Amino acid sequence: xxxxxQCTICDxxxxxxxxxxxxxLYRCQACRHVFVWPMPPDHLRIYSDRYFSGAEEGFGxxxxxxxxxxMIPTFEEYLDRLGRHAGQPGTLIDIGAASGFFLSLARRxxxxxxxxxxxxxxxxxxxxxxLDVRTGTVExxxxxxxxxxxxxxxxxxxxxxxxxxxxxSIVSLLKPGGLIAINxxxxxxxxxxxxxxxxxxxxxxxxxxxxxxESLRLLLAKxxxxxxEAATIGKTFTVQYVLMTLAHWQRLHVFxxxxxxxxxxxxxxxxxxxxxxxxxxxxxxxx
Numbered sequence: 133x134x135x136x137x138q139c140t141i142c143d144x145x146x147x148x149x150x151x152x153x154x155x156x157l158y159r160c161q162a163c164r165h166v167f168v169w170p171m172p173p174d175h176l177r178i179y180s181d182r183y184f185s186g187a188e189e190g191f192g193x194x195x196x197x198x199x200x201x202x203m204i205p206t207f208e209e210y211l212d213r214l215g216r217h218a219g220q221p222g223t224l225i226d227i228g229a230a231s232g233f234f235l236s237l238a239r240r241x242x243x244x245x246x247x248x249x250x251x252x253x254x255x256x257x258x259x260x261x262x263l264d265v266r267t268g269t270v271e272x273x274x275x276x277x278x279x280x281x282x283x284x285x286x287x288x289x290x291x292x293x294x295x296x297x298x299x300x301s302i303v304s305l306l307k308p309g310g311l312i313a314i315n316x317x318x319x320x321x322x323x324x325x326x327x328x329x330x331x332x333x334x335x336x337x338x339x340x341x342x343x344x345x346e347s348l349r350l351l352l353a354k355x356x357x358x359x360x361e362a363a364t365i366g367k368t369f370t371v372q373y374v375l376m377t378l379a380h381w382q383r384l385h386v387f388x389x390x391x392x393x394x395x396x397x398x399x400x401x402x403x404x405x406x407x408x409x410x411x412x413x414x415x416x417x418x419x
Contacts, residue, residue, distance in 0.1 A: 140295065141165045141347045150329035155336035157329060159319075165347035166319040171293040172337045181253035184230065191338045196254070200233045202368035207237050207286075209365060210413070214282060214313055215241075217360055217415055222281035225305060227298075228288030229265045232258030239263070243282075248273040270301045277304050283312045287411075290316050290339045299355045306418045312357060313415045315365070320344040321410040333410065345412050357416035366407030 136145040139160035146158035146167070155168045183192035193199045215221070221242035226235050229247025231254050239245045247265035249255040258265035266273050283302050292298045302312060317333040318324065319342040324331045333339060343351075349359055 137169050139163060139165050139347075140167045140169075140341060141343075141351050152329045152334050152336055157334065157336070160347065163347040163350055164320050164344040166324075166334075166342040166344075168336045168340045171340060175291075175293055175337050175340060176250050178338060179251040179254070181251075184251065184254050184257075191335070196231050197233055203233075204237065206365060206367050207234050210284070210286070210313065210315070211238060211241055211243075213361065213363075213413075213415065214284075214311065217311055217417070218282060223279060224282040224284065225275065225280045226284045226286070227270050227302065228285060228291065229258060229263075230254045232261050232263040232265055234284070234286060235263050235265070236261060246275065246280075248275075270298050270305075275305055278307050280305050281307055281310050283310070285312070285314045285316075287315055287317075289314055290333075290341055290343070293340050295341055295351060296354070299351055299357075303355050303357065303418060308418060310418045311360075311415055312352070312418070313413075314348065315411055315413045316343050316348065318343070318345060318364070318410055318412040319347075321408070323408060323410050343412065348412060348414060352414070352416045356419045358419055359414055359416045361413075361415040363413045364407065364409050364411060365413045367411075 137158050138144065139146050139162065142160060142163045142165070144160055144162035146160045149157040149159045149166060151157070155172070157166060158169050159166050178191055184196040186194065222244065224238055224243040224245050226238075226245070226247040229235055229249045230251070232247060235245045235247050235258065245263065247258060247263060248268055248270055249258065249265050250267070250269055252267045255265045255267040283305060289295055289298070306312065317339070324333070324342070333342065345362060352359060
């Protein structure tokens, strides 16, 4: 008899949730964590230039920086909340920094910023902006231990196949008393419970681990991190980005055609603010 599949966070038995795009998903019976199993060995291959400019494989962005512009108020709120816990700006590293859009905002607020990004295309765009963004992952970025006051992961941890290893590496980068801030989809939100594998944020091999609040708290606690704040924060998107997401989610050509029709037009850049209560924002402190 085959051994039961174990949760990637708490090692408790997990049951099959279903299939999506050829990948099998499991849900932990203890902490409600949802994950792909087996993990794809080549998960980084999708983060090519097309992920950040074109979204030709159904993932990513038509134009990363332009698509992120409506998120400025959300990023500013993230920084406000970090500031209340951190006090004055210090050293900050963003994991999954992409082209450095968030880092540029943080730098304007007085933070001394660095980043890590697996895509050489995106990280080179960040370096063109004068940002210290290294190509690689948090496990191989070669920053000095204890170098940072704050580590941020904005909608990134769900892309990582081994979150425990990643968080262990992050803790080593933090100074004593340093902060980690995470925003990620919430696998126990109402939409996720109702739609299961049809939830629009179930998108393997892009999203590999979908956290519940319980599984995220458990992961942080296991690595000596004390949660200071947990919240649900809304986001703002362009019309084009929303249409592209609907096209991938519903597999309806009409949304894809509409997304192409508004591409490069003023309508496509109109902003839509949404709070579907489908994500969790946490700040934790290294003890």
